[in-house]
Amino acid sequence: MRKHSVFLLAASVSIAALPLAADTKPAQPNDFIEAFAKLSGDHKGMRKNHAKGVCAVGDFTASQEGVDHFDADVFSGKTLPVVYRFSLPGGNPMIPDNARAPRGFAAQFSLPNGSKHNIATLNVPVFAAKDPDTFLGLLQASAPATDGKPDMAKLAAFKTAHPDTKPLEQWLGSHQPPYSYATAEYFGIHTFYIRGKNGEQTKVRFQLKPQDGIKGLTDAELADKNGDFLSQRLTERLQQGPVSFDWVVSFGQPEDSVNDPTQQWPDNRETLTVGTLRLTSSGDDSCTKLNFDPNVLSLGFTASDDPVLRMRSPAYAISFGKRLSGQ
Template identity: 45%
Template sequence: MIHNYIIPSLTAFLLIAGASATSNAIANDNGVQAADFVKIFEKLGGEHPGYRKAHAKGLCVSGTFLPAPNKHFQGSALLSNGELPVSMRFSVGGSSPTSDEKAPGTRGMGMQIQLPNGSLHTFTGNNFPVFAGKDPETFYGFLSTLLPDENGKSDSAKTIAFIQQHPSVQANVMWNQTAKTPVSFANTEFFGIHTFYFEQSNGQKTKFRWNIKPSLGVKTMEKAEAANKPTEFLADTFAQQLKNETVGFTIMASLGEVEDSDIDPSQQWPSERPQVALGTVTVKTSGGDACKNTNFDPNIMSAGFMPSADPVLKIRSQAYAISFGKRLSGQ
């Protein structure tokens, strides 16, 4: 039960990070490496040559970004060049290209905005607000408890024990236990979960985390309603919504305080933190393969923006690059 429920959600962040190595059978002196995550997801979800190692099933869309300049991001090229083109990819959690769209759990989003000078700004997130582990070692340790033995069976007692011993995994596990099936990608909120900084033109730094709110509102389905859906419905639902109404998203930035962690994606910031809009995305088209070979590395940002020292965020670039290379070479 735990294996079936958690894995699609965590595979969502396949290339992101790992779990706490308080488990002696998992840790090593050199720490967890990016390649370790690629390997463990292939063990857990099977090998699917030519596909992303996480979020293998996806939908490409394109549109425009209209910025909302504000005092917290003064001098940002991202917010001062008017309307910009956007490429996006929505996805279902899991390493299989045939992941069940009716299943509850993780949905992902990658977005690249292209600036006039050719530079890119990337937003990559999921519909869960907290990560399953404070660092790569914790996440890897957690995933390792899900690996089947020589008889093809996983030990749920081992997984439960790990969760109990590692508090930073617990919030994500609780989210998985209550997650429902999204009605559409267009009705899903996405969270960046990591902390970023922006250095303003006056030298001050803005500490923030972002989330993306759908203009059509967040909508989910109960299990019985989802069971009546066809095996694949997300692409058709999105296309129909585009025909009938405006599909859009607002990118929001939560402004952090000194005491808010900038290195632990398993910790949510207090809900009372002020928010400002960075801009709105309006989707124009869906379908096709325009985003197939795009690497939505969240560390690719426009001038003035910079990543925090979050170790999970750091390892993502390496893991994304490995997965990208394997995908392009048909592995």
């Protein structure tokens, strides 16, 4: 099992939120906690990123193809209980649900041997910056000035100097936010390795594809300044029956990026549907005290050396400790 994860995959901060570190000192985990507080305010006892969200419960069952291809505990074929959390980015628990920003979808699988396996995804295929220093700089450049508004010239200059911040902005500008948490496709964005039946490590990225199909907001819904509907729409949908997502693994080629989450892999990569994530209910507090560090992995999985992924563990841990202690 890997160590805990990097910072809030909040890659999700709204795209407007991300600048350059004020000094040359490498970014530290607590720097991200402070940056999110400057962007969203200090909300005691809340997640420092992805503060607004909803819990759900359900299970996961690997496909026969997943069982046959990989030597990994998650893909045993046994049905595993899972706790889920959907969320919006940033530390503001009142962010509108129609914000043009990433949505998060995290899951914690409980295995029969007592171990856990976490995944943390976004409904965008790329992260906001290629490394922690650039991400911190983007957050800092997005912070409000003395007038309470971000310095747009400063932010624009930062993005120009760091072109790796552009792909997420471009993607969000060309895709409508999802109608429902159940009608969005979610991406792992980081590279992992999974042990195959032949004992070799296979380079992969993954997606969670909604069986309900992909559906975005209308222009009228996007213009509503008081959008607060995602939790309720998930509850209403679950009253009709389970919500399911296919877990689809993409196999990387040697030329595909391993350690840069701003670089998307080509769409023509070989894929395999390794199982189905199923949600049966939502709205309880089952995820409230969970830390969805994506570096918590079960046997058969290995994290890449992606510096953004690695930073998530200590940043998540700081946020988790503050939240449990009411800070």
